[in-house]
Amino acid sequence: xxxxxxxxxxxxxxxxxxxxxxxxxxxxxxxxxxxxxxxxxxxxxxxxxxxxxxxxxxxxxxxxxxxxxxxxxxxxxxxxxxxxxxxxxxxxxxxxxxxxxxxxxxxxxxxxxxxxxxxxxxxxxxxxxxxxxxxxxxxxxxxxxxxxxxxxxxxxxxxxxxxxxxxxxxxxxxxxxxxxxxxxxxxxxxxxxxxxxxxxxxxxxxxxxxxxxxxxxxxxxxxxxxxxxxxxxxxxxxxxxxxxxxxxxxxxxxxxxxxxxxxxxxxxxxxxxxxxxxxxxxxxxxxxxxxxxxxxxxxxxxxxxxxxxxxxxxxxxxxxxxxxxxxxxxxxxxxxxxxxxxxxxxxxxxxxxxxxxxxxxxxxxxxxxxxxxxxxxxxxxxxxxxxxxxxxxxxxxxxxxx
Amino acid sequence: xxxxxxxxxxxxxxxxxxxxxxxxxxxxxxxxxxxxxxxxxxxxxxxxxxxxxxxxxxxxxxxxxxxxxxxxxxxxxxxxxxxxxxxxxxxxxxxxxxxxxxxxxxxxxxxxxxxx
Numbered sequence: 001x002x003x004x005x006x007x008x009x010x011x012x013x014x015x016x017x018x019x020x021x022x023x024x025x026x027x028x029x030x031x032x033x034x035x036x037x038x039x040x041x042x043x044x045x046x047x048x049x050x051x052x053x054x055x056x057x058x059x060x061x062x063x064x065x066x067x068x069x070x071x072x073x074x075x076x077x078x079x080x081x082x083x084x085x086x087x088x089x090x091x092x093x094x095x096x097x098x099x100x101x102x103x104x105x106x107x108x109x110x111x112x113x114x115x116x117x118x119x120x121x122x123x124x125x126x127x128x129x130x131x132x133x134x135x136x137x138x139x140x141x142x143x144x145x146x147x148x149x150x151x152x153x154x155x156x157x158x159x160x161x162x163x164x165x166x167x168x169x170x171x172x173x174x175x176x177x178x179x180x181x182x183x184x185x186x187x188x189x190x191x192x193x194x195x196x197x198x199x200x201x202x203x204x205x206x207x208x209x210x211x212x213x214x215x216x217x218x219x220x221x222x223x224x225x226x227x228x229x230x231x232x233x234x235x236x237x238x239x240x241x242x243x244x245x246x247x248x249x250x251x252x253x254x255x256x257x258x259x260x261x262x263x264x265x266x267x268x269x270x271x272x273x274x275x276x277x278x279x280x281x282x283x284x285x286x287x288x289x290x291x292x293x294x295x296x297x298x299x300x301x302x303x304x305x306x307x308x309x310x311x312x313x314x315x316x317x318x319x320x321x322x323x324x325x326x327x328x329x330x331x332x333x334x335x336x337x338x339x340x341x342x343x344x345x346x347x348x349x350x351x352x353x354x355x356x357x358x359x360x361x362x363x364x365x366x367x368x369x370x371x372x373x374x375x376x377x378x379x380x381x382x383x384x385x386x387x388x389x390x391x392x393x394x395x396x397x398x399x400x401x402x
Numbered sequence: 403x404x405x406x407x408x409x410x411x412x413x414x415x416x417x418x419x420x421x422x423x424x425x426x427x428x429x430x431x432x433x434x435x436x437x438x439x440x441x442x443x444x445x446x447x448x449x450x451x452x453x454x455x456x457x458x459x460x461x462x463x464x465x466x467x468x469x470x471x472x473x474x475x476x477x478x479x480x481x482x483x484x485x486x487x488x489x490x491x492x493x494x495x496x497x498x499x500x501x502x503x504x505x506x507x508x509x510x511x512x513x514x515x516x517x518x
Contacts, residue, residue, distance in 0.1 A: 068444075070441075072437075072441050072446045072447060072448050073434075073437065073438060073441050073446075075448055076437070076448050076449050076450055076482075077450040077451055078430075078433055078434070078437055078449060078450060078451055078480065078482070079433070079434045079437050079438070081430075082427075082430055082431055082433075082434040083434065083438075086434075
């Protein structure tokens with residue numbers, strides 16, 4: 001709804017749009033407990049928001065500067081109601097969200113602000129929720145949103161980029177969607193490791209991008225495939241108490257075969273494109289895991305090759321780290337540890353130390369393993385990840401020295 | 403560029419907003435489409451439809467009568483102000499106005515420049 005309204009008013013009136021939506025939700029909270037939830041809640045909300053928008057425009061539109069091409073239409077009673085209604089028409093709403101996504105991810109807005117803005121305006125997250133998702137306090141999110149809004153306002157209008165610019169403009173959009181997904185899949189701060197709400201929002205946005213003719217490109221399909229492959233396994237990643245179950249120990253029958261099939265379908269379509277993006281490779285790797293009958297029978301050799309290709313595109317420490325783990329699986333713990341030790345720049349990552357601990361334990365260098373796990377434990381902020389490392393330390397104490 | 407006012411007279415849509423809201427909505431959409439095209443050209447400056455009721459006030463004593471004051475056909479039902487290069491241009495801009503399909507009249511009047 002904020003998207004529809006912002007397209008109508010112009011980006012400089014983001015607050016006006018948010019006010020309308022806020023008022024609408026308040027009215028719902030006041031009305032629904034007394035009159036019951038209406039048969040079609042979404043339609044009800046749209047109708048109320050539409051009327052709110054018309055009211056606001058009747059009262060305020062004289063003094064404010066509206067988007068030039070809509071100003072005359074919104075100021076005249078001939079066209080006010082029709083123009084607002086049309087903005088709310090169902091088929092336009094998806095378009096509005098995409099336009100809004102592009103606007104939030106405009107290159108003039110710094111990346112960390114893009115995601116905060118998208119979460120606030122497109123996903124309806126509260127400031128405390130965003131603060132939690134970002135491992136920071138509300139004040140800094142408010143600052144971030146304030147700056148993002150300033151930049152947003154300067155855009156003037158919410159629109160699709162010209163077709164020729166779509167590939168370039170899509171990059172930050174996809175990065176934002178993937179960041180959102182990752183935050184849901186591997187919550188850095190939150191008590192719960194998996195945040196279904198964030199995952200769902202990311203999948204919803206991915207689905208929207210894939211459906212729109214302008215953005216249905218191969219890298220978008222690859223990203224959606226990647227997210228779906230991961231999402232298919234999310235149920236199996238935690239036990240009843242919310243503790244982590246490692247990939248090796250997961251009950252593969254719990255993986256969602258339907259999502260895996262869907263992901264595979266998108267990946268097949270994605271590889272038809274000429275371009276190979278990082279999302280293609282990451283999706284292919286996730287796909288291999290999903291199709292492997294067991295952890296041991298995973299095709300680690302192919303995974304290493306895929307990581308090599310990924311490294312050629314993004315030569316960073318995280319990729320080297322993941323490649324090192326695959327090497328350990330394919331060629332044994334000694335090779336794996338060598339590869340891990342060659343990775344630079346991950347000394348502050350608890351995952352890195354946990355992986356070193358695993359390799360050292362396999363090589364029965366137990367004291368070193370203990371020290372690696374302890375370092376990891378000190379570094380993690382996630383309760384669930386911390387519990388896993390503690391569990392590993394305990395197992396280590398129970399392992400007889402050879 | 404000069405300003406011109408379109409005064410709309412008559413042209414009852416033949417649909418009642420109360421008994422046939424969808425039909426009335428469709429009728430209003432034809433107006434919206436026409437005005438949107440004007441707005442796109444950047445020459446539409448505004449306007450509003452008018453209720454058929456009101457007051458007519460006459461003279462110093464402000465003698466008041468209730469509207470409607472004239473026959474339905476002659477009531478001004480609304481106005482629009484546009485910017486046009488000439489009266490011919492303004493006439494051309496009224497093309498596609500839905501009132502023509504409902505037996506209505508558009509009176510096109512240049513806004514007068516008043517110099518003291």
